[in-house]
Amino acid sequence: MAGEAQADCLFCKIIAGDIPSTKVRETETTYAFRDINPQLPTHVLVVPKAHYPNAAALAEADPALAGEVLAEAGRVAEQEKVVEGGYRLIFNTGSGAGQTVFHAHVHVLGGGKLSETHL
Ligand code: 5GP
Ligand code: ZN
Numbered sequence: 001m002a003g004e005a006q007a008d009c010l011f012c013k014i015i016a017g018d019i020p021s022t023k024v025r026e027t028e029t030t031y032a033f034r035d036i037n038p039q040l041p042t043h044v045l046v047v048p049k050a051h052y053p054n055a056a057a058l059a060e061a062d063p064a065l066a067g068e069v070l071a072e073a074g075r076v077a078e079q080e081k082v083v084e085g086g087y088r089l090i091f092n093t094g095s096g097a098g099q100t101v102f103h104a105h106v107h108v109l110g111g112g113k114l115s116e117t118h119l
Helices: 010-016 055-061 063-079
Strands: 023-026 030-034 042-048 087-090 106-110
Touching: 010 030, 010 042, 023 063, 030 063, 042 063, 055 063, 063 087, 063 106
Parallel strands: none
Antiparallel strands: 023 030, 030 042, 042 106, 087 106
């Protein structure tokens, strides 16, 4: 069924607590944790607890949940105090774009120099 946890999904395991992570925020439906390989001082991943393979699939299946993920990304930016300096939200979609974990997630990047054209 759409949204069900996948046994072979890294982020489903992180959400379940089977793999440890550094929590930044949590709601009933979303989880935010630090990227294991940070590209900037603030590099947080926000995921829906339900499993969808990418952001577009999430938004198609559950637009309200997609909105909650985005709102949480904004709250992470506030909590991390990167709003004033600017931050970037990235949804890699497809391996050609660098997506390596096929559970919808948004990268929240800030606290350092952001390129004006790309990551
Ligand atoms: P993607 O490349 O799919 O957009 O992003 C996946 C992100 O997950 C990468 O930035 C990678 O560093 C991060 N990541 C991979 N494995 C782990 C892990 O076990 N724990 C955490 N916290 N992040 C991970
Ligand atoms: Zn998953």
